[in-house]
Amino acid sequence: MEIAFVKTDSGSIPAYESDYENYKKIKFGEIFEAEIRKPRNLKFHRKFMGLIKLTFENIPNDLLLKYPTFDDLRYEITILSGYFDWHYPLSGNKYKIAKSINFQSMDNVEFEKLYNSAINVIIEKFIIGADKELIREEIINFM
Numbered sequence: 001m002e003i004a005f006v007k008t009d010s011g012s013i014p015a016y017e018s019d020y021e022n023y024k025k026i027k028f029g030e031i032f033e034a035e036i037r038k039p040r041n042l043k044f045h046r047k048f049m050g051l052i053k054l055t056f057e058n059i060p061n062d063l064l065l066k067y068p069t070f071d072d073l074r075y076e077i078t079i080l081s082g083y084f085d086w087h088y089p090l091s092g093n094k095y096k097i098a099k100s101i102n103f104q105s106m107d108n109v110e111f112e113k114l115y116n117s118a119i120n121v122i123i124e125k126f127i128i129g130a131d132k133e134l135i136r137e138e139i140i141n142f143m
Contacts, residue, residue, distance in 0.1 A: 001025070004039070040103045040111055048101075048115050051139060052077060055122050063126065074098075080125065081117035 001022050004015035014020040026032055052074045059067065067073040078084065078098035087097045099105065101114065119139050123132050 038108060040106070040108050044108070044111065044115070045101075045103070048111070048118065049074075051115075051118065051122070055126055059126050060128060077118050077121050078114065080121040081114055083114050083117075 003019040003022050005012040005019070006015045014023045053070065055077070056067070056070050056073045059073070067076060075098040078101065079096050083099040083101075084096040085099060086094050088094045101111065106114070119136065122139070123135055127135050
């Protein structure tokens, strides 16, 4: 069971009604373990997805053949940003698989590193014929 807490002056309390209901299931004096993790910023996640969407909507037509869907491009940018695992199929031809960017798989610190690497990848691989430093500033100030 996962429970989100909010730290207050009087201690930590369950963050949401559903968390409170789960918290009530723990009996007084009962020992339990908890892993403290600061959840990712949803607005920052949306900013990342917006950046990928903007890139997808503006990539040259010849690249659309290579990345026909938004997810294809997102996975490629994630891999090119250095966030991948190797897959070793029985055929022996290993290949890269993009790491998950879901909220449980990546904390804010790691996600920020991915975001900054993705900016560099997008500028170097997908921006053609534009002032790259101007584009970098626009991306950083995006949203």
